[in-house]
Amino acid sequence: MLPFRSAILLSVWLVPTCLASLSGQKRYDYGSDVHARFQRRQDYIPPIVTGLPSVDGHLPSRREIRELEKDEDLWNLFLLALSWMQYTDQAMWSSWYKIAGIHGAPGQTWGGVEAIPGNDNIGYCHHVSILFPTWHRPYLALYEQILYDIAQYIASLYPPEKRERFGKAAKSFRLPYWDWAATPPNGTTVLPLSMGGDPNIAVSGPNGVQSIANPLFSYSFKPFNASIFPEIPFNTWNETKRAPRPINSPAATSNNSFVARTLDSQMPSFQQRLYNLFANYPDYTSFSNEAWIPTDNNGTYDSIEALHDSIHTLSGGALGHLSIIQYSAFDPLFLLHHVNVDRIFAMWQVLYNDSYVVPMPAIYPSHTSAAGQIQDAGTALTPFFSDNDTFWTSDMVRDHEVFGYTYPEVSTKNRVEVVASINRLYTHYSPASIAMAHQWRQSRGNGNTAVTDGSRSRPDADRRSLRLPINAVFDGEDYYEWIANVRVKKDTLNDSFMIYLFLGIAPGDPSTCCEESLSPEDIDGLGISVAALGKQN
Numbered sequence: 181m182l183p184f185r186s187a188i189l190l191s192v193w194l195v196p197t198c199l200a201s202l203s204g205q206k207r208y209d210y211g212s213d214v215h216a217r218f219q220r221r222q223d224y225i226p227p228i229v230t231g232l233p234s235v236d237g238h239l240p241s242r243r244e245i246r247e248l249e250k251d252e253d254l255w256n257l258f259l260l261a262l263s264w265m266q267y268t269d270q271a272m273w274s275s276w277y278k279i280a281g282i283h284g285a286p287g288q289t290w291g292g293v294e295a296i297p298g299n300d301n302i303g304y305c306h307h308v309s310i311l312f313p314t315w316h317r318p319y320l321a322l323y324e325q326i327l328y329d330i331a332q333y334i335a336s337l338y339p340p341e342k343r344e345r346f347g348k349a350a351k352s353f354r355l356p357y358w359d360w361a362a363t364p365p366n367g368t369t370v371l372p373l374s375m376g377g378d379p380n381i382a383v384s385g386p387n388g389v390q391s392i393a394n395p396l397f398s399y400s401f402k403p404f405n406a407s408i409f410p411e412i413p414f415n416t417w418n419e420t421k422r423a424p425r426p427i428n429s430p431a432a433t434s435n436n437s438f439v440a441r442t443l444d445s446q447m448p449s450f451q452q453r454l455y456n457l458f459a460n461y462p463d464y465t466s467f468s469n470e471a472w473i474p475t476d477n478n479g480t481y482d483s484i485e486a487l488h489d490s491i492h493t494l495s496g497g498a499l500g501h502l503s504i505i506q507y508s509a510f511d512p513l514f515l516l517h518h519v520n521v522d523r524i525f526a527m528w529q530v531l532y533n534d535s536y537v538v539p540m541p542a543i544y545p546s547h548t549s550a551a552g553q554i555q556d557a558g559t560a561l562t563p564f565f566s567d568n569d570t571f572w573t574s575d576m577v578r579d580h581e582v583f584g585y586t587y588p589e590v591s592t593k594n595r596v597e598v599v600a601s602i603n604r605l606y607t608h609y610s611p612a613s614i615a616m617a618h619q620w621r622q623s624r625g626n627g628n629t630a631v632t633d634g635s636r637s638r639p640d641a642d643r644r645s646l647r648l649p650i651n652a653v654f655d656g657e658d659y660y661e662w663i664a665n666v667r668v669k670k671d672t673l674n675d676s677f678m679i680y681l682f683l684g685i686a687p688g689d690p691s692t693c694c695e696e697s698l699s700p701e702d703i704d705g706l707g708i709s710v711a712a713l714g715k716q717n
């Protein structure tokens with residue numbers, strides 16, 4: 181596989197010299213069978229989503245993955261816990277296999293929550309539904325709780341002199357999020373190297389530094405049961421894949437550098453769409469999901485769900501697990517992506533605190549509900565128990581703090597702070613930025629090599645999306661924005677699809693346009709033009 185940026189790859193992946201020689205060993209070797217000991221303790225049934233305790237009266241934040249990586253102790257605990265969960269026996273309720281399997285395939289019954297007749301081969305998740313953001317909230321809390329428990333246990337395995345330090349770190353463990361809309365640090369890609377750079381990763385644990393299978397790179401089924409993914413090529417792959425090549429081959433490998441390039445080229449679009457959702461979608465119904473609501477106004481075809489879809493399809497690529505709702509949760513990227521979606525939801529809630537779930541008919545069935553059934557703020561978010569015999573509802577999860585976490589941007593729930601964060605993170609491709617890039621190029625054109633505007637350089641000023649003719653954007657004090665609202669029936673092709681819009685002349689065969697043959701700079705032209713992937717009626 182090609183490195184994304186060779187300099188970065190080297191600096192991050194310098195492997196410590198003291199690697200234990202564990203040929204074939206892909207999970208961390210703790211020196212004794214700690215897994216079995218831990219497993220015996222995990223007997224509470226049904227699994228209740230309790231949320232996590234605060235630490236010294238404060239709720240720890242879920243942090244951006246690149247921030248977490250800078251916190252060495254927590255980063256190592258996270259990798260070890262994630263890997264542990266992926267190596268937990270697939271039959272256990274808390275295994276990666278079982279928890280990912282709540283979402284879609286294999287259509288299992290989890291926690292004893294039975295399917296309604298005829299729906300036993302589909303998952304519990306809600307999409308194209310008023311419950312899209314709220315159902316995923318306790319789902320993520322369940323992942324968080326399982327990983328937290330494992331992290332506490334791993335911390336206890338450190339030698340006595342380190343135990344207190346790691347015990348303290350483990351208490352503040354929360355899931356990381358992956359912010360795919362923020363401009364990544366200079367010289368790096370939207371997809372962090374930790375998630376796609378290498379199938380192996382060095383971790384420092386209670387038994388020293390070892391190289392393990394990178395739990396953020398893929399999930400390997402243990403064992404693989406081909407009948408849960410009946411279609412070719414999925415039934416030949418014992419591991420999740422992103423942008424798999426050669427396509428349809430049992431020997432396909434993930435091409436994460438392709439995924440990274442594609443995400444980079446689309447990041448200006450993610451940013452603009454996200455900004456637009458924060459600025460112009462005050463109503464929960466249109467913000468939250470991609471169903472067409474009959475009374476909805478025609479200007480709000482986008483939604484956080486539609487934007488979330490784009491990340492799925494671009495990260496999975498054609499025939500990657502992430503591109504298929506029913507298969508997507510097995511890829512570890514799903515978890516970090518959805519934590520970011522939950523964070524965006526929490527930020528939006530601070531801005532528009534009075535708008536929330538209203539009754540709407542479900543478009544699709546789920547494990548426990550039928551299409552057409554009315555869903556509202558009191559609908560049980562199955563299979564997530566809040567105590568022995570009741571389920572969480574949207575009303576109960578309205579405040580994310582009920583699960584014992586927060587996010588950096590919403591820790592004070594202060595509107596001004598959320599707005600400041602949005603302006604800091606998501607305006608690099610705004611009209612003002614286009615104007616700044618224009619000035620920068622002009623000053624350069626005048627032989628002025630200094631970077632302009634006092635504080636900010638514009639190393640990316642030559643990106644296509646910042647190269648619009650200035651008078652096409654500005655008209656005196658006003659500026660123009662173009663939003664292409666595309667209305668399609670999602671299911672027409674019975675599969676995932678992308679819609680490309682071109683500024684200018686489309687290539688002769690548009691189907692070949694946007695994968696291998698175009699440079700990122702060319703694809704970048706689409707940054708401003710790819711809009712919502714439609715709503716469903």
Ligand SMILES: *[C@@H]1O[C@H](CO)[C@@H](O)[C@H](O)[C@H]1NC(C)=O
Nearest residue numbers: 187365366367636637638639
């Ligand atoms: C970004 O990185 C490039 C190449 O690594 C370097 O030339 C440039 O000065 C950097 N820009 C900033 C703002 O750090």
Ligand SMILES: *[C@@H]1O[C@H](CO)[C@@H](O)[C@H](O)[C@H]1NC(C)=O
Nearest residue numbers: 286287288404405406407408
């Ligand atoms: C494989 O999955 C199918 C469908 O979920 C199930 O019926 C079968 O028992 C599984 N086989 C094994 C060996 O687990």
Ligand SMILES: *[C@@H]1O[C@H](CO)[C@@H](O)[C@H](O)[C@H]1NC(C)=O
Nearest residue numbers: 400404416417418419430431
């Ligand atoms: C997964 O599939 C690959 C390619 O077919 C094979 O080489 C590998 O041994 C398999 N791994 C396991 C754990 O079955």
Ligand SMILES: *[C@@H]1O[C@H](CO)[C@@H](O)[C@H](O)[C@H]1NC(C)=O
Nearest residue numbers: 182425435437438439441696
């Ligand atoms: C992976 O993607 C990169 C970047 O798009 C491309 O240059 C390379 O040929 C691809 N590799 C394979 C094996 O398809």
Ligand SMILES: *[C@@H]1O[C@H](CO)[C@@H](O)[C@H](O)[C@H]1NC(C)=O
Nearest residue numbers: 473474475476477478479480
């Ligand atoms: C939306 O557009 C359709 C077709 O142009 C029109 O018939 C309908 O009245 C519009 N609805 C609203 C709420 O603007």
Ligand SMILES: *[C@@H]1O[C@H](CO)[C@@H](O)[C@H](O)[C@H]1NC(C)=O
Nearest residue numbers: 526529530531533534579593
């Ligand atoms: C929304 O407002 C309620 C009542 O004022 C408050 O309790 C809650 O914390 C607020 N939620 C957010 C996300 O700002």
Ligand SMILES: *[C@@H]1O[C@H](CO)[C@@H](O)[C@H](O)[C@H]1NC(C)=O
Nearest residue numbers: 224225226228566567568569
């Ligand atoms: C929940 O069920 C367990 C096992 O049946 C029982 O021990 C526990 O007391 C119950 N908790 C509550 C709050 O009812």
Ligand SMILES: *[C@@H]1O[C@H](CO)[C@@H](O)[C@H](O)[C@H]1NC(C)=O
Nearest residue numbers: 670671672673674675676677
């Ligand atoms: C999609 O599936 C339906 C029902 O199985 C079938 O009638 C239709 O022809 C399919 N459409 C396409 C484009 O394959």
